[in-house]
Amino acid sequence: MIKFNKDRRNCLVDLQSLHQSFDPIVSINSGQVFLWEKHCDSWYGIHGERIIRLTMVDGHIEFASFPEERSCDHKMFRLGDDARSIFEQISRDSYVRGLVKMYPGLRLMRQEPHQCLFSFMCASNTNIPMIRRMLYNITRKFGKPAKVDGMEFFTFPSADDINRAGIDELRGCGLGYRARSIKAAAIAIVSGQIDFNALTRASYAEAKKELLQVYGIGNKIADCVLLFSLEKLDAFPIDIWIARALAGHYKWLHEKKFGDKITPGQYEYLSYSAREYFGKYAGYAQQYLYYHMRQEAGKKW
DNA sequence: GTACAGGCAGTAT
DNA sequence: ATACTGCCTGTA
Numbered sequence: 001m002i003k004f005n006k007d008r009r010n011c012l013v014d015l016q017s018l019h020q021s022f023d024p025i026v027s028i029n030s031g032q033v034f035l036w037e038k039h040c041d042s043w044y045g046i047h048g049e050r051i052i053r054l055t056m057v058d059g060h061i062e063f064a065s066f067p068e069e070r071s072c073d074h075k076m077f078r079l080g081d082d083a084r085s086i087f088e089q090i091s092r093d094s095y096v097r098g099l100v101k102m103y104p105g106l107r108l109m110r111q112e113p114h115q116c117l118f119s120f121m122c123a124s125n126t127n128i129p130m131i132r133r134m135l136y137n138i139t140r141k142f143g144k145p146a147k148v149d150g151m152e153f154f155t156f157p158s159a160d161d162i163n164r165a166g167i168d169e170l171r172g173c174g175l176g177y178r179a180r181s182i183k184a185a186a187i188a189i190v191s192g193q194i195d196f197n198a199l200t201r202a203s204y205a206e207a208k209k210e211l212l213q214v215y216g217i218g219n220k221i222a223d224c225v226l227l228f229s230l231e232k233l234d235a236f237p238i239d240i241w242i243a244r245a246l247a248g249h250y251k252w253l254h255e256k257k258f259g260d261k262i263t264p265g266q267y268e269y270l271s272y273s274a275r276e277y278f279g280k281y282a283g284y285a286q287q288y289l290y291y292h293m294r295q296e297a298g299k300k301w
Numbered sequence: 302g303t304a305c306a307g308g309c310a311g312t313a314t
Numbered sequence: 315a316t317a318c319t320g321c322c323t324g325t326a
Contacts, residue, residue: 124308130324131307176322181309218309239307261308263316290307 034119034128034135035156044153046139047076048112051146051153066148078110086233090278090285095249099288106291108284113196113229114189115156120224121181121216130174137173138162159189181216188214196230204232219267227283236274236282238267241297245289246270252277 035046042055050072053064065072074080091097100106111119122134142157142165162170163186170179188194194214199207207230211222223237236242243262246253253273262270278285 120307125306125321126308126323127306127325133324171322174323177309177320178322216309220308237307241307265316294307 034132035139039149039151042149044148044151046115046143046153046156047072048115049144049155051148051155052076053148066146076110078108081107083107086281086284089281090288093278093285096278096285096288099292103288103291106288108228108233108287111228112156113225114159116229117185117189117217117221117225118156118162118182120221121178121185122175124178124181124221134174134178138170138175141165141169141173159186162186163190178216184215185217199226200230204234207232208235219264219271223271227286233284234275234278234280234282236271236278236286238262238270238274239290241293242286242290243270245293246274250277 037044042053045052045054047065049067050069051066052072053062053066055062055064063073087100091100118138119131119135122138123131139154139156142161143154146153146155162182165183167179167183170182173179175182185194189196194210199210202210204226207226208222211217211225212219217225220237220239223235226232227235227237240262243266253270274286275282
């Protein structure tokens with residue numbers, strides 16, 4: 001079964017119909033949500049070269065990818081994860097335990113690394129509607145058109161596609177100063193300086209070090225890519241929302257204060273502490289904290 | 302007008 | 315190490 005909240009970006013999916021034994025529902029995390037749209041009874045998303053469709057049919061979900069790819073759903077929604085074990089781990093913390101019950105289906109979604117990286121680079125110092133606009137423009141300008149259900153979508157361009165574009169063309173997508181960073185990231189990927197497969201096999205520390213070499217990639221963006229795309233489930237990205245959530249609920253963080261910006265020192269302290277505290281699935285805990293903060297704040301996606 | 306939005310890099314202490 | 319600043323662009 002698939003459920004849609006009133007706030008249209010939040011998409012909940014029943015996993016039982018997707019052959020997951022443990023828990024019922026999955027929700028799309030913030031990173032990938034940028035390019036999802038609802039048309040009629042279906043949600044359509046861009047996943048690299050593919051268009052994804054989720055449809056509610058008689059109480060269960062129908063998953064489709066265009067072009068079709070076997071076990072695409074399995075990969076995207078992390079159906080191979082041992083959800084029970086993960087929830088047990090992060091539920092050692094009583095606050096997160098409450099959130100796991102409150103949002104029983106929230107999960108991580110596995111994203112295409114380059115799409116994830118470019119998306120979070122667009123997200124710096126701006127808001128969701130702007131991010132959506134930038135990415136929408138990028139897909140229309142550099143992606144390939146793909147027709148699904150009579151509607152025209154655009155795939156997410158490869159690093160190569162982006163690299164072929166000039167910085168001015170990128171700016172034309174409304175990226176502003178981010179154009180330079182995105183170009184630099186595209187070059188890093190195309191040149192092989194950043195090798196996502198290698199980084200997936202590498203340790204958290206090693207992979208993060210490599211990502212930070214690239215112009216435009218800092219702590220936050222690196223941790224997002226590590227968590228959402230490079231299998232580092234202990235990565236714990238810190239943004240101002242998470243920082244507030246941590247400060248509001250965890251006494252052991254109170255000695256450190258912060259204003260509306262997070263300094264590198266604070267980032268290091270918060271992220272490291274959270275990884276130690278929540279354990280090897282800290283990133284899952286992060287998603288619960290993040291999601292709850294956004295719900296509380298009543299932000300519209 | 303001006304403050305602000307889910308960072309980052311460069312420069313100066 | 316830490317603090318300060320500029321940066322595109324749109325909205326309130």
